[in-house]
Amino acid sequence: MIKNKKVTPESTKKPKMVIEINNLSKGFDDMQVLKKLSLKLYDGENLVVLGKSGSGKSVLIKCIVRLLNPDQGTIMVLGENVSELKSKKLARLREKIGFLFQSGALYDSMTIKENLEFPLRRIKKKLSKKERDKKIEETLEHVGLADTLHKMPSELSGGMRKRASLARTIVVDPMIMLYDEPTTGLDPVTSGGISALINDVQKKYLTSSIIITHDIECARATADRIIMLKDGEIYMEGNIDDFENSTDEVIQSFFKQKA
Amino acid sequence: MSINTLVVKQQVIKLSEKTIEKTKEANVFFSGIGDFFLFLWKTTRETFSLNFEFNEFLRQCFQIGYKTLPLISVTGLIMGLVLTIQSRPVLVDFGAVSMLPGMVSLSIIREMGPVITALICAGKIGSGIGAELGSMKVSEQIDAMEVSSTHPIRFLVVTRVLAATLMIPVLVLYADALGILGSWAGANIKGSVSFVLFFNQAFRVVDFMDFLPAVIKTFFFGAVIGLVGCYKGYSAGHGTESVGKAANSAVVLASLLVIIVDLIAVQITDMLL
Ligand SMILES: Nc1ncnc2c1ncn2[C@@H]1O[C@H](COP(=O)(O)OP(=O)(O)OP(=O)(O)O)[C@@H](O)[C@H]1O
Ligand SMILES: [Mg+2]
Numbered sequence: 001m002i003k004n005k006k007v008t009p010e011s012t013k014k015p016k017m018v019i020e021i022n023n024l025s026k027g028f029d030d031m032q033v034l035k036k037l038s039l040k041l042y043d044g045e046n047l048v049v050l051g052k053s054g055s056g057k058s059v060l061i062k063c064i065v066r067l068l069n070p071d072q073g074t075i076m077v078l079g080e081n082v083s084e085l086k087s088k089k090l091a092r093l094r095e096k097i098g099f100l101f102q103s104g105a106l107y108d109s110m111t112i113k114e115n116l117e118f119p120l121r122r123i124k125k126k127l128s129k130k131e132r133d134k135k136i137e138e139t140l141e142h143v144g145l146a147d148t149l150h151k152m153p154s155e156l157s158g159g160m161r162k163r164a165s166l167a168r169t170i171v172v173d174p175m176i177m178l179y180d181e182p183t184t185g186l187d188p189v190t191s192g193g194i195s196a197l198i199n200d201v202q203k204k205y206l207t208s209s210i211i212i213t214h215d216i217e218c219a220r221a222t223a224d225r226i227i228m229l230k231d232g233e234i235y236m237e238g239n240i241d242d243f244e245n246s247t248d249e250v251i252q253s254f255f256k257q258k259a
Numbered sequence: 260m261s262i263n264t265l266v267v268k269q270q271v272i273k274l275s276e277k278t279i280e281k282t283k284e285a286n287v288f289f290s291g292i293g294d295f296f297l298f299l300w301k302t303t304r305e306t307f308s309l310n311f312e313f314n315e316f317l318r319q320c321f322q323i324g325y326k327t328l329p330l331i332s333v334t335g336l337i338m339g340l341v342l343t344i345q346s347r348p349v350l351v352d353f354g355a356v357s358m359l360p361g362m363v364s365l366s367i368i369r370e371m372g373p374v375i376t377a378l379i380c381a382g383k384i385g386s387g388i389g390a391e392l393g394s395m396k397v398s399e400q401i402d403a404m405e406v407s408s409t410h411p412i413r414f415l416v417v418t419r420v421l422a423a424t425l426m427i428p429v430l431v432l433y434a435d436a437l438g439i440l441g442s443w444a445g446a447n448i449k450g451s452v453s454f455v456l457f458f459n460q461a462f463r464v465v466d467f468m469d470f471l472p473a474v475i476k477t478f479f480f481g482a483v484i485g486l487v488g489c490y491k492g493y494s495a496g497h498g499t500e501s502v503g504k505a506a507n508s509a510v511v512l513a514s515l516l517v518i519i520v521d522l523i524a525v526q527i528t529d530m531l532l
Contacts, residue, residue: 062402065406067402067405067406091408092408094405094406094407094408095407095408097406099403099406101399101402101403102399103398103399104398105398105399105400105402105403106400107395107400107403107404108394108395108398108400109391118404118407118409119407119408119409122407122408122409123407123408172407
């Protein structure tokens with residue numbers, strides 16, 4: 001289940017389970033989005049979450065970083081109960097979590113460089129200006145955007161914005177990555193690149209990730225384990241082969257349509 | 260008979276539906292006030308927290324102060340000019356033309372300058388902040404700040420409210436000065452008066468206690484404009500149309516509150532002096 005796992009002194013110290021969600025329920029007004037959902041994310045693992053539009057995938061990961069407050073249930077991240085943390089501790093915990101927003105959420109009044117600098121200056125306070133600049137350049141190069149340093153987000157194409165916001169997320173070396181549809185709306189070549197990047201980040205920094213996607217190719221490339229959400233519950237869990245060989249109609253339609 | 264009761268029943272149902280709707284509206288209104296004060300409290304708390312975002316504050320001062328200058332210049336000049344042209348015939352009738360500079364300057368400094376400048380700022384700055392924060396909210400930029408260990412209220416709201424509170428008094432003083440200049444120009448359309456004479460005549464009438472209350476209230480105008488703009492932007496809903504709504508309601512509410520604050524300020528000044 002967990003591949004590429006190197007046993008270093010560093011990683012043996014980490015808790016085996018990085019995220020543990022128990023009976024999570026969340027609704028808006030009179031619509032129930034998540035119903036008693038339980039989920040575990042293991043150390044060093046890529047977990048892909050599939051599901052139709054509106055099935056509550058974004059709501060799920062927003063609850064993990066407490067951008068939304070769950071109605072019920074507990075969420076443990078790195079051994080801490082997210083709902084009970086005071087604001088200071090919550091901020092410390094959030095520093096260890098990288099969140100790639102579905103819409104990118106680049107700060108549109110800042111250049112790409114300033115966008116990357118923003119979290120870097122606040123989270124890695126010890127870096128000098130030189131180290132910061134070097135880190136920013138490296139990361140942008142990593143996502144293939146080295147020449148956009150001084151551009152505004154509005155000057156970039158949709159795919160470039162997506163990669164820029166990915167760069168902003170990984171620039172602070174998070175331990176856990178939450179990707180909200182990293183490849184949606186990109187051409188096959190670029191999405192392939194992003195999938196490779198996700199695997200890269202996982203290997204290089206030993207991160208654990210939750211990857212929300214509709215893109216079966218991306219799921220194929222990155223997933224150690226897949227869960228499928230439907231009507232606020234986990235409909236199926238397994239690895240890519242289980243899903244592809246499944247005779248279930250819902251799963252089949254999902255895979256056929258997207259393939 | 261049975262048809263009648265049916266009609267009555269329907270009427271009753273309609274009526275109760277209407278009442279429910281009205282109570283819902285009233286609820287939204289009152290919870291809106293509650294939300295606003297909660298927002299005010301959070302902003303105040305963050306204002307006195309240790310980490311002050313100085314760079315962003317300076318940037319906002321520049322945005323709010325410098326970028327509004329051209330607009331304020333034109334309005335200030337025209338305000339003085341028009342006031343002079345309008346009051347002149349009346350004063351000529353009374354044979355009191357020499358009071359023109361004093362009268363116009365007094366009304367500019369005490370009332371016209373602060374209120375007109377504040378209303379224009381409510382339009383330009385209030386809508387600007389409302390739209391900016393609204394679009395940041397809608398496009399998840401505020402959420403992104405929150406997860407990268409930055410308190411969005413501290414970074415976005417405190418800096419803007421403080422910048423507006425400090426910059427609008429400056430803009431008002433500037434508008435006052437240009438208004439008096441415009442008034443001098445207006446006095447020179449029919450007849451001629453040297454600037455020094457005009458100025459002397461003006462400041463024979465105006466004294467420090469005309470200035471002070473007028474300046475003090477402009478700080479409140481600034482705070483109101485900044486706060487309302489931020490509040491409306493920050494509480495924008497989902498979807499792009501709520502950005503427009505946020506900007507629009509920011510202007511409406513800020514203008515209204517400027518007038519109300521002015522009324523209160525005038526009453527207080529009147530009682531004290
Ligand atoms: N802040 C919110 N307020 C009210 N309703 C919300 C909010 N956020 C999400 N919802 C609702 O929750 C449901 C699930 O939304 P969510 O964004 O999680 O879907 P999703 O699975 O991410 O879909 P997509 O693939 O289109 O991004 C939707 O019906 C949406 O309308
Ligand atoms: Mg989503």
